[in-house]
Amino acid sequence: MSDPHDARAVAIADALDDAPLQTADAASSARTAAWVLVAYLTALALIAFWPVPVDRDAAGLVHAILRAIPGLSYPALEFTANIVLFVPFGVLLTLAAPHRRGLVMPIALATTLVIETGQALLLVQRTPSVLDIIANVTGAAIGLGAVVLVERLRARR
Numbered sequence: 001m002s003d004p005h006d007a008r009a010v011a012i013a014d015a016l017d018d019a020p021l022q023t024a025d026a027a028s029s030a031r032t033a034a035w036v037l038v039a040y041l042t043a044l045a046l047i048a049f050w051p052v053p054v055d056r057d058a059a060g061l062v063h064a065i066l067r068a069i070p071g072l073s074y075p076a077l078e079f080t081a082n083i084v085l086f087v088p089f090g091v092l093l094t095l096a097a098p099h100r101r102g103l104v105m106p107i108a109l110a111t112t113l114v115i116e117t118g119q120a121l122l123l124v125q126r127t128p129s130v131l132d133i134i135a136n137v138t139g140a141a142i143g144l145g146a147v148v149l150v151e152r153l154r155a156r157r
Contacts, residue, residue: 030098037092040088040092047085049115049122050126051123051125051126052125052126062077065077080135082135083139083142086108086112086139086143087142088143089108090139090143090146094143094148095147105140108136108140108141109133109137112132112133115136
């Protein structure tokens with residue numbers, strides 16, 4: 001007959017052996033998210049600081065979308081596009097810094113303030129907007145919320 005204390009010791013040892021793997025997996029996931037975040041931020045910087053409005057060459061597509069969706073205005077489309085643009089920011093920053101989630105929204109706000117200020121000071125053909133700040137921060141919040149929601153759903157399994 002085996003000693004129940006031995007069985008507990010083996011179970012604890014097994015759990016401890018698995019813990020570094022889980023930690024290593026989490027660290028690897030955070031590193032991957034950080035690298036993807038760097039690529040995303042590079043693309044975001046190109047979009048944000050492009051000297052002319054980025055939708056200028058897409059006027060035909062924009063007009064087609066506006067015609068296809070009754071009641072949709074250009075300002076509403078632009079607002080929605082800014083939200084969508086910042087959802088990955090919230091997702092990637094949350095995944096890259098899982099223990100610093102409280103900083104995701106302040107960083108999102110600071111980032112969009114830098115973008116809008118840079119456009120105001122440096123880019124004559126770009127128009128900074130308070131609505132862009134609201135949309136960008138909203139997108140980041142949606143991204144953060146999506147990560148939290150997915151994690152909670154996984155934890156229930």
